Amino acid sequence: MAGLAKSSKVEYVKIIKDGPSKQAELIFTGLTFIFGTLLIVFAVVPTIKTVFTISDEIKEKERITVALKDKLKALTSLDEQYNEQESTFDDLSLVFPTSLNFSLLLSNMDAVVTRNNFILDSIGFSEYKKEGFDIKTASLEPYSVRISVSGKKVYLMNLLKDLEAMPMYPVIESINYGSDLDENGNTNYSLQLMIYHIENVNFYD
Missing domain, CATH: 3.30.70.60 (Ribosomal protein S6/Translation elongation factor EF1B)
Incomplete structure (x- = not known):
């Protein structure tokens, strides 16, 4: 009986000693989760938005580039047509x-x-x-x-x-x-x- 009482006493002491440690671990885990969440919200999300913004800007620049190429092609075509019909245009003055x-x-x-x-x-x-x-x-x-x-x-x-x-x-x-x-x-x-x-x-x- 004395041995059993001594063993129980040791277990109680261990629980008392480990209690604050477990609590601290839980608190640390909770804080880590909170900080991780905040990092996602304030760092990752804006980064994703920036990526989408840059992607939209690239698409807009590509659209403008295509439009400019089309206009340049049209102007080149008009210039070629004018050169082909230059003599006809000269006759307009008559x-x-x-x-x-x-x-x-x-x-x-x-x-x-x-x-x-x-x-x-x-x-x-x-x-x-x-x-x-x-x-x-x-x-x-x-x-x-x-x-x-x-x-x-x-x-x-x-x-x-x-x-x-x-x-x-x-x-x-x-x-x-x-x-x-x-x-x-x-x-x-x-x-x-x-x-x-x-x-x-x-x-x-």
């Missing part, structure tokens, strides 16, 4: 002149009239004064052309079609003619046309 130089119109007009068995008797230019006319362009301005031709009535429709098919895009607005024939059996026709020009003299510079 098609829609800036100094009322209608030399291209005159040369085409004479050829068209002759080809349709008509004679060009006269041609004149004047400012366009038709009221209520409103052209839907920023640079082109209308101008009036009146021509007098002589020929057979049977050829008239072909002449009108060829006139409006010229590269200057003239528009026939009116036709006047008389019933009298000349000594060659031709009828005299007076045609009013509208053509276009550009008032800005520096337009093609």
Whole structure:
């Protein structure tokens, strides 16, 4: 019995000695968990957010890069098209002149009239004064052309079609003619046309 009592006494003493140690271990474990959690919240989470932010920025830069490449490709294509059509653009200054130089119109007009068995008797230019006319362009301005031709009535429709098919895009607005024939059996026709020009003299510079 004395031995058993002594053994029990030793166990009680051990429990008393180990109690604070276990408590300290639990406290340490709890604090470690808390600090670990705080580390995740205040360190890892912002890092993850930063990673996502950087990823979004990279995607945006990639999108901008692709857009810039597309624009550069489009500009390069336009430059190539311009080089291919440069001579055509140069002719625009004659098609829609800036100094009322209608030399291209005159040369085409004479050829068209002759080809349709008509004679060009006269041609004149004047400012366009038709009221209520409103052209839907920023640079082109209308101008009036009146021509007098002589020929057979049977050829008239072909002449009108060829006139409006010229590269200057003239528009026939009116036709006047008389019933009298000349000594060659031709009828005299007076045609009013509208053509276009550009008032800005520096337009093609």
